[in-house]
Amino acid sequence: MTAAVREMFLAQAAGCDSLGSPLTARVLRLLAEAMVPGHAIEDRVLGWQGNLSRAGDALALRLAGGLHGLVLRGDTPDLAAFYSAPEAVSDAEATALLLTVIRAHPAILHQWLDHPPQTNEIRRSSVLIAAGHWLTERLGLPLVLSELGASAGLNLLWDQYALEIGAHFGPKQASIRLHPLWQGDLPPKVAPQIAARAGVDLQPLDPVRDRIRALSYIWPDQTERLARTAAGLEAVAAWDGRLVQQGDAIEWLERRLAEPLPGRLHLVYHTIAWQYFPSAARARGLALLEAAGLRATPAAPLAHLAMEADAEEHGAALTLRLWCGGPVQEIFLGRADFHGRWVEWYAPNAQV
Numbered sequence: 257m258t259a260a261v262r263e264m265f266l267a268q269a270a271g272c273d274s275l276g277s278p279l280t281a282r283v284l285r286l287l288a289e290a291m292v293p294g295h296a297i298e299d300r301v302l303g304w305q306g307n308l309s310r311a312g313d314a315l316a317l318r319l320a321g322g323l324h325g326l327v328l329r330g331d332t333p334d335l336a337a338f339y340s341a342p343e344a345v346s347d348a349e350a351t352a353l354l355l356t357v358i359r360a361h362p363a364i365l366h367q368w369l370d371h372p373p374q375t376n377e378i379r380r381s382s383v384l385i386a387a388g389h390w391l392t393e394r395l396g397l398p399l400v401l402s403e404l405g406a407s408a409g410l411n412l413l414w415d416q417y418a419l420e421i422g423a424h425f426g427p428k429q430a431s432i433r434l435h436p437l438w439q440g441d442l443p444p445k446v447a448p449q450i451a452a453r454a455g456v457d458l459q460p461l462d463p464v465r466d467r468i469r470a471l472s473y474i475w476p477d478q479t480e481r482l483a484r485t486a487a488g489l490e491a492v493a494a495w496d497g498r499l500v501q502q503g504d505a506i507e508w509l510e511r512r513l514a515e516p517l518p519g520r521l522h523l524v525y526h527t528i529a530w531q532y533f534p535s536a537a538r539a540r541g542l543a544l545l546e547a548a549g550l551r552a553t554p555a556a557p558l559a560h561l562a563m564e565a566d567a568e569e570h571g572a573a574l575t576l577r578l579w580c581g582g583p584v585q586e587i588f589l590g591r592a593d594f595h596g597r598w599v600e601w602y603a604p605n606a607q608v
Contacts, residue, residue, distance in 0.1 A: 268316035269316075279477035297319075297369070315369075321469075322365040323335065342477070376473070382419055387525075387561050389444050402523070404529060408462070408492055411527060418433040434596070440599075513544055518556050521557050549577070561576050562576075563592060574590045
């Protein structure tokens with residue numbers, strides 16, 4: 257599998273370049289060329305038996321997250337110096353440093369390799385804010401939120417953030433403000449009301465205990481993202497009540513869908529998480545949603561919102577399925593950058 261692993265690292269490096277992290281791209285390219293068998297982490301990475309597609313196990317990002325985690329822990333001052341001023345370090349010096357670090361810290365890096373990345377990208381909430389306004393204009397009901405793959409829960413608090421795209425959406429005094437490059441019509445101005453919210457994750461991140469892990473998946477040369485994520489973790493930590501439950505997402509979804517919600521719109525959503533679910537779980541989840549959709553009524557509708565990769569290379573697709581007591585309505589809302597830097601909003605008029 258060695259050649260396939262190296263190719264996947266290079267493909268992920270190209271993705272990091274396109275998403276604005278030249279440092280992470282450089283690290284992955286150097287490692288792709290320099291890793292050799294005979295050392296614990298390199299043996300595990302080069303012999304990886306899982307899904308090596310970029311939408312699969314995200315192996316390269318697991319290792320990149322582990323390296324950043326070492327920096328955030330304060331364990332590797334030399335690597336921290338390289339990350340803070342990469343232009344001052346030659347490729348040869350950087351390669352030697354990276355190999356030294358991964359060979360000196362196998363126990364910690366194995367912990368990062370054990371789990372897929374949990375990016376906690378708050379800017380994805382731009383899509384959730386817009387969709388929440390659109391659904392509220394369309395149906396006029398309070399929302400019950402159910403997020404699959406919620407990680408630390410940062411995107412369960414989207415109604416607490418401000419979206420500023422030529423007009424202001426959200427609380428006037430919001431401490432977290434999102435400014436994506438917006439193309440298309442603005443969402444309706446009617447503000448959503450959240451009646452209840454909860455999420456599930458196989459391994460939820462505690463905003464205090466797991467703070468370093470949550471921040472480690474934010475690329476180290478994107479300081480604004482790091483600061484925004486840190487602020488989001490503080491907001492979740494201050495929230496009154498537990499936002500994210502530990503468990504299997506599909507089993508949790510089955511229980512959530514079984515709860516009657518008269519006078520509420522049940523919004524089930526996920527953002528760049530679905531790809532990490534096993535194919536059998538995805539199939540069962542869709543079947544559960546479709547069965548619940550058949551039970552939906554105008555007074556208790558169901559919506560399924562997805563921000564996920566598809567066959568196109570241009571960002572993620574924004575898709576909405578809505579059940580209101582008749583046939584499912586499949587609505588294409590647009591596309592968005594994976595990290596929420598831009599949104600192309602093509603939602604139809606919410607008034608019907």
